[in-house]
Amino acid sequence: MEPPPAPEQPADVDTAAAGSEPAGALARSQVRLDTDLPRERVPPRRTRAAAADASVTRYTAGQDSFSRSVRSLEPISDLEAASFAGRFATDFQSFDEDVPSRRAEVLRPLLADPQACTWGWSGAGRQRADSPLPGRLYRPGDTVVFVEVIVRVTTYARACPPPETPRHAGSAEVNVPGLLGPSCAPPEADPAWTAVEANWVRMTVPVTRDDEGHLVVDPHLRPTDSS
Numbered sequence: 591m592e593p594p595p596a597p598e599q600p601a602d603v604d605t606a607a608a609g610s611e612p613a614g615a616l617a618r619s620q621v622r623l624d625t626d627l628p629r630e631r632v633p634p635r636r637t638r639a640a641a642a643d644a645s646v647t648r649y650t651a652g653q654d655s656f657s658r659s660v661r662s663l664e665p666i667s668d669l670e671a672a673s674f675a676g677r678f679a680t681d682f683q684s685f686d687e688d689v690p691s692r693r694a695e696v697l698r699p700l701l702a703d704p705q706a707c708t709w710g711w712s713g714a715g716r717q718r719a720d721s722p723l724p725g726r727l728y729r730p731g732d733t734v735v736f737v738e739v740i741v742r743v744t745t746y747a748r749a750c751p752p753p754e755t756p757r758h759a760g761s762a763e764v765n766v767p768g769l770l771g772p773s774c775a776p777p778e779a780d781p782a783w784t785a786v787e788a789n790w791v792r793m794t795v796p797v798t799r800d801d802e803g804h805l806v807v808d809p810h811l812r813p814t815d816s817s
Contacts, residue, residue: 661803665732674805675737675795676722677770683719683743683791685711686776696774702800702808709809716746716783718775719791728813735797736813743791746783 678700685693694707701707721742728736796811 658801659803662799662801663733664803666735666797668727671727671735671737671797672724675739675797676724678795678807679739679741679793680719680722681774682710683741684717684775686716687714693774696772700807702806703810706809716776717743718778719743733799734811737795737797738792739795740790740792742788744788745786747786749782749784
């Protein structure tokens, strides 16, 4: 008795040769419907914190970011920047060698870098600035404003012959409503000095805010920097 013939195995549609099909027959499917479709690689979801990284600059690990006041992030108005820049420019262009420490004491609290309080003066001579005129403004950000200020400066020379008994006026305590702080502009008239000439001087003042929100001048900022 002969063994029954082996059952015919179905042809694999993936390996069947196209040339064995009769003419006019439909082409076999090239996709197996019983196989899983490839999983689409979905990019990780971007959190809100990650989205904010592109617009907010964070402190490094060694800095205390919790001590910064929210006021330091408030925009600086044009009038506010112009007024502060005019005040700074007037004191920056004023000095007196008879009171050499006065200028540094006045400029130090107005600067983001207190060490810059000695910039712009060699320590010799006498000069008085007045009549600040703020002009053009350049704003690279909400909390950084560059203000162009023109001030009138009067230079002095030692009186010849010098006075026999020069009189140094002491610091008188005054109680003026709305007093903001001292100025280093020397008195307009002094027997030990003679006014030589007056000129208009231009300077650009970079105004920003410190961590407490107070207006300060940062001499390290440049017009190409962004806040």
